[in-house]
Amino acid sequence: MTATSTETVRGQQVRVPTARRGPGRGPRREGVAGYVFLSPWLLGLMGITAIPMLLSLYLSFTNYDTLSSFSDAQWIGLDNYRKLFTNDPHYLHAVRVTVVFALVTVPLKLTAALAVALLLNRTWRGVGIFRGLFYLPSLLGGSVALALVWFAMFSRDGAFNTLLSVFGVTGRSWVNDPDSALGTLVILGVWQFGAPMVIFLAGLKQIPSELYEAAAVDGAGKVSSFRNVTLPMLSPVLFFNLVMETIRAFQGFTSAYVISNGTGGPVDSTMLYTLYLYIKGFTDFEMGYASAMAWVFLVAIGLITAVFFTTGRFWVHYSDGDDR
Amino acid sequence: MATIPASAPVSSRRPSRTARQAVRIAILVAMLAVVLYPLVWMLGSAFKSKAEIVNNLSVLPREWTPGNFREGWSSLDVSFGRFFINSAVIAGLTVLANAASCLVTAYAFARLRFPLRKFWFAIMIGTLLLPGDVLIIPQYILFKWLGWIDTPLLPLIVPKLLATEAFFVFLMVQFMRGIPRELDEAARIDGCGPYAVFRYVLAPLSVPAIVTTAIFSFIWTWNDFFTQLVYLNDLQKYTVPIGLRLFMDSTGQTSLGPMFAMSVLSLLPIFLFFVAFQRLLVEGINTSGLKG
Numbered sequence: 001m002t003a004t005s006t007e008t009v010r011g012q013q014v015r016v017p018t019a020r021r022g023p024g025r026g027p028r029r030e031g032v033a034g035y036v037f038l039s040p041w042l043l044g045l046m047g048i049t050a051i052p053m054l055l056s057l058y059l060s061f062t063n064y065d066t067l068s069s070f071s072d073a074q075w076i077g078l079d080n081y082r083k084l085f086t087n088d089p090h091y092l093h094a095v096r097v098t099v100v101f102a103l104v105t106v107p108l109k110l111t112a113a114l115a116v117a118l119l120l121n122r123t124w125r126g127v128g129i130f131r132g133l134f135y136l137p138s139l140l141g142g143s144v145a146l147a148l149v150w151f152a153m154f155s156r157d158g159a160f161n162t163l164l165s166v167f168g169v170t171g172r173s174w175v176n177d178p179d180s181a182l183g184t185l186v187i188l189g190v191w192q193f194g195a196p197m198v199i200f201l202a203g204l205k206q207i208p209s210e211l212y213e214a215a216a217v218d219g220a221g222k223v224s225s226f227r228n229v230t231l232p233m234l235s236p237v238l239f240f241n242l243v244m245e246t247i248r249a250f251q252g253f254t255s256a257y258v259i260s261n262g263t264g265g266p267v268d269s270t271m272l273y274t275l276y277l278y279i280k281g282f283t284d285f286e287m288g289y290a291s292a293m294a295w296v297f298l299v300a301i302g303l304i305t306a307v308f309f310t311t312g313r314f315w316v317h318y319s320d321g322d323d324r
Numbered sequence: 325m326a327t328i329p330a331s332a333p334v335s336s337r338r339p340s341r342t343a344r345q346a347v348r349i350a351i352l353v354a355m356l357a358v359v360l361y362p363l364v365w366m367l368g369s370a371f372k373s374k375a376e377i378v379n380n381l382s383v384l385p386r387e388w389t390p391g392n393f394r395e396g397w398s399s400l401d402v403s404f405g406r407f408f409i410n411s412a413v414i415a416g417l418t419v420l421a422n423a424a425s426c427l428v429t430a431y432a433f434a435r436l437r438f439p440l441r442k443f444w445f446a447i448m449i450g451t452l453l454l455p456g457d458v459l460i461i462p463q464y465i466l467f468k469w470l471g472w473i474d475t476p477l478l479p480l481i482v483p484k485l486l487a488t489e490a491f492f493v494f495l496m497v498q499f500m501r502g503i504p505r506e507l508d509e510a511a512r513i514d515g516c517g518p519y520a521v522f523r524y525v526l527a528p529l530s531v532p533a534i535v536t537t538a539i540f541s542f543i544w545t546w547n548d549f550f551t552q553l554v555y556l557n558d559l560q561k562y563t564v565p566i567g568l569r570l571f572m573d574s575t576g577q578t579s580l581g582p583m584f585a586m587s588v589l590s591l592l593p594i595f596l597f598f599v600a601f602q603r604l605l606v607e608g609i610n611t612s613g614l615k616g
Contacts, residue, residue, distance in 0.1 A: 027437060029517065029518070030436050030437055030438065030518055031436075031437065031438040031439060032438075033432075033436055033438075033517070033518035033519060034432050034436035034437065034438025034441065034518075035432075035438055037428045037429065037431050037432035037436065037518075037522070038429060038432040038433075038438070038444065040425045040428060040429065040485065040486050040487050041425070041429040041432075041448070041486065041487040041493065042444075043486050044425075044483065044485075044486025044487050044488045045447065045451070045488075047466075047486065048459075048463065048482075048483045048486055048488050049451060049454070049459065049488065051466070052459060052462030052463045052465070052466045053459065053462060055462050055465060055466065056461055056462035056465070059462070059465070066465075066468070070469070116352070116355065119348055119351060119352055120352070122345075122348075124345070128602075128603075130352055130356065131606065132598070132602045132606070133356055133359070133360065134355075134356065134359060135602075135605070135606060136360075136363075136595075136598060137359060137363075139543060139594055139598055139605070140363070140547075140591055140594060140595075142547045142549075143546075143547040143549075143565065143590065143591065143594075144547075144549050144564075144565040144566075144568045144569055144590075145366075145565075145568060145586075145587035145588075145590045145591050146362070146587075146591075148568060148569075148571065148572065148583055148587055149362055149365070149366045149584070149587060150362070151572070152369075152580060152583070152584070153362060153365065157378070159361075159362075159365045159383070162381045165381075191359065191362070198606050243453075247453065247455060250455070251455050251456075251457050253457060253549070253550050254549040254550065257549070257553075258549075258569060258572065261572055274457045274550075277457070277458075277461070278550075278553075278554075281460075281461045281464075282464075282554060287461060287465060290461050291461055291462065294458040294459075294461050294462070295458075297455065297458050298454075298455065298458050301453070301455050301458075305453060
C-alpha cells in the first residue's frame, strides 16, 4: 500500500508541476462527478418513487377518484382506512386470501427448491442441463401465456382431469370451483421453484467440504450432517430466499387476474391483494381508497420484513464474523 | 469397472455409489417430467386440430397442423404481428434505458466518493424491497397529471431511463466491485478523471453485467402484464401479454387452439434467450442474490 501511494504521489508531482490542483480539488471534483453520475437515479428516486408515494399518502385521506380533477378531492380524514378495516368485507377477504396464498406457496416452493438443489449438488456430466431445465419455469411462469395454460389445464377438459381419469377419478373444473381455484395458483407459484433453487445451489457450493469431513470423523450420519452442517451454513441463503419469495408471493397479480378473468372470482376466492387494489383503482376509479390500500400494504410488507430481520438474528449464521 | 484391481477399498464402495447416482437421476428425471409437462402439453395442444383438442387426450397431437397459428395470428381485430412489434419496441427501448441508466448509477456507487454516498446506497437497497405494484396507483396519477397517458411509451420507458430498477443497479455494483481497483488507479496516474475512468475502464469491463441486465430487462418487460395493462388502452398499442388475454374473453373450446398457438409464439423469444444464455442467466441470479 505505502509503496503504491508514494509512487502515486511521485507520479502526480512529476506529471502535474502546478501542484495547486493536487490534494484539495481531487476529492471535490470526484464528489461533483459522483452526483453527475447519480443524477438520473436521484431524479427517478424523487420523481418516480418519492413524490408519487407522498402524493398517494395525501390522496389516501381524500375521496379522490380518477374521473374528477384534483381540486374536487375532498379531505375525509381517516375514513378510507376506517372503511378498509371495518366496513369492507371484500378487503378483509382479500387480505385473508393473500396471507393463505403466501403461507402455503412459500414453504412448498422453498422445500422443492432445496430438495432439488441437494439432488443437483454434485458435479456430473449433464447436471447443467438439469439445472437449466428446472430453472426454465421461473423465466416463463410469470407470463400471461402460462397463466392461460394453467387456466386451460385445470378447467373441466384440461390435462389435469385427463390425468385423474387414469386413476378413475372424475374431476371438476378446478379453476371455477371456489374451493380449488386458489390451489391452482399455489401450484403455479410452486412450479417456479427454479430461481430459489439456483440460489440454494450456489450456497451449497460455498460450504467447505472439510466441514463434512470433520462431521464424518465425529461420527455424524447423513441426517445429522445435514442438520448440523448444511442447514446452518445455508441459513443466510435460506433467509434471503425466504424474504424475497414472501414479498413476491404477496405481490402475485398476473396469474390471479388471468385465471379469474380480472374478477378475483369465483366468489372472490382468487382475490389477491394487488388484484383488489387494481380493481378498486382502475375499474372502480376509487383512487383515494386504493391509495389507502397501497399504504397499508407498504406498511405490512415493511413489518413482515422487519419481523424476518429481527427473528433472523436467532437462526441465521454468518460464518465470517466481520461480515456484520 | 475395469479399474477395480487398482484400489480395493474404493471399488468396494463403487457399486453402491453408482446405484445411488442412478436413483438420484431417476428421481430428477421423474421430477423434471412433472415440471416440463405443462410446457409440453401447451406445445402439443398448439399443433392439434380442433377435433383433436376435444377428442385426443394424449399430450402430443396425432397430426401436427399449423392451422391454430394461422387462425390465432389473424382472428382478432388487429393482427397478432402488431402486438409483437409493440412488445419488441417497448422491450428494446427498456433494455437500452435500463442498461445505460443503471450503469452510470452503479459506477457512482461502486467507485466514486461523494458526500452522503452511504445514505443514498441504503435508500437504493431499500427501494429493492419496495413492492413495485404499490407504486402503480400514485405513478398513474402523476403521469395522468403530466398528460402522458395517451402516449404510453412515456410512462413505460421514462422510469427505466431514471434507473428505477434497483435490482440491476445492485447487480452492476456487485459486478464492478469485483473489477480490480488497480486498473482505475493506473488510469488516474495516466491523467484520467472520473469521467474518463468510466468511459475507458469501468464501462468496457462491465460488459458481462450489461449483457445480464439486458437479457433480464428484456424477459421481464416481455412478460410484464400489470404496468402494460394499466397504461395500454388502445387496441393498436396492445402488447403480446395484453393481446393474449383477448383470447380469454372469447372462451369456448374453439379458441383454445389459437390461444395455445399464440402462447407458444409469445414464449419463443424468451426460450431462445434461455437456450443462448442459460449459463449467464443462472449466474446473474447468483451474483445479485448472494453477495449482499
